[in-house]
Amino acid sequence: MATDYEKEGVTTFLVRSQIFVAASPETVYETVSDLSRSGEWSPECQGGTWVRGEPSTVGAVFEGRNVRGTEPVPWAPVIRGEWTTKAEVVEAVPGKVFRWVILTEAGARQESTWSFEIEPAEGGSLLIHHYRLGRLTEGLAKIFRAGLDEAGRDRFVKEWNAKLAADVQRTVERVKAVVEQG
Template sequence: MDRSISDESPLFELRARVDVSAAPEDVYAVVSDLPRSGEWSSECLGGEWVSGAPATVGAVFRGENLRDESVVAWAPVVRGKWITQAEVVAADPGLTFRWAMRDTSGNRQQSVWGFDIEPTEGGCTLTHHFRMDRATEGIRGIVAEMDEQEKRRFFSEWGAKVEADVTATLERVRAVIDKG
């Protein structure tokens, strides 16, 4: 039996970088404030911390999201508004902030988003990254009825969408920081 693209690991590993004219601690204060993510995210409208001390390891964030109808329009992805939960898995002020998406049972999935910050002479370099080792509950549902060719097409198009989102997010974060 041939191995499916759905079984590959990592399924996605994306990153982009941007230079920011601000101190690493100031950049960290912005990117770790997930309720503000609607100011820079392509899909997350914002949300609230629902457990734990905000922006600390183990804290859980409930996000409200919105996806346009045109996103990989042929595939059965969630459209309109939906809710997610994410758990902070790394919180090192001025250096790194990461969160793992949770499934509907509240278990951490192998889908981790984050920001890394490196000091530079004029401020810092901000890296936004996403890694999905194994297909999440949502991805498994999307591709469940697809043949292998459709799965490959979906993963290609979804990867391009997420890559564009990561880059756009960085530019929006930089604009928020530049505004002060």
Template sequence: MTDTPMKVGSLFEVRAEVTIAAPPEAVYATVSDLPRCGEWSAECNGGEWISGTPGAVGAVFRGENYRSREVVAWAPVVRGTWTTEAEVVAAQPGRRFGWAMRDSAGRAQESVWSYELSAAGPGAEGTALVHSFWMGRATEGIRGITAEMSEAERAEFFSAWAAKLASEMQATVERVKGVIEQS
């Protein structure tokens, strides 16, 4: 197995967007509160800050996750409950909050999730919330999942995983909208 990228460019670049009837500061306060993410995430059930100032650049969050057997059922991905660690890499109140997934040695990987916030477009009130995921080089986990796959199987996996991410991220921003607008 090699540590080189599995394909040229980004492995994943996925985004979802929604407009929320609340100011950017209120939306930021919600999405940067990672222990609450179980209220809107398809996989992360929540977790806890384990080091640093919660929500600040450099802080580390341990998330508890769950994935069912049906998710890309043919691929050898983690099923059931597992934990991850993420390091905050962007914390600009009212504008951007992002975190990079860490590898088993505690190093940030090219696997970055973020929320970008801006005033809603002309004639609209509230906040435009964009949820993004970017993966450059294959992470430790992706390398393990795809290590025994043929090129065709890898292509099928990346396509299926991108579709899964797009669907779940759109559902996530819709749930964030519901949480904020109902509070």
């Protein structure tokens, strides 16, 4: 049976953070659109490999190596340790936006969308990092159906959204440091 978080039109997670970066939008874009470097700024993604298509272009697929310890929402029945995900670039406009979605095991797009948006600002750029999960990914759907009652699902969404917000904030801070240090 589907949970409320699997219904069409739902937003399960939604986080956004922004920061000023003392570099041109093109320089910021060049950095954030290279997902193989994401280990330099992401709290979970340790980098990875482009496995299909021209890197950083629409349609390209990236396989990310991820790692998560026991600290984030320690009671939650999520993957701990190492795992991989595949993501497809869905928008790539140099100096403006780089957006990708997480794929299912079969390669279909899920409603799990990450993006970096860049706006020109006096003396540099405004970097905006955004994440939205609509319907649950296939992995979360299994956890929600088998391991959590309604109160547990609601608690998980609230606490995991807070964890994601902190991760997105740390990410923009780290990207700023990487870009500004050259």
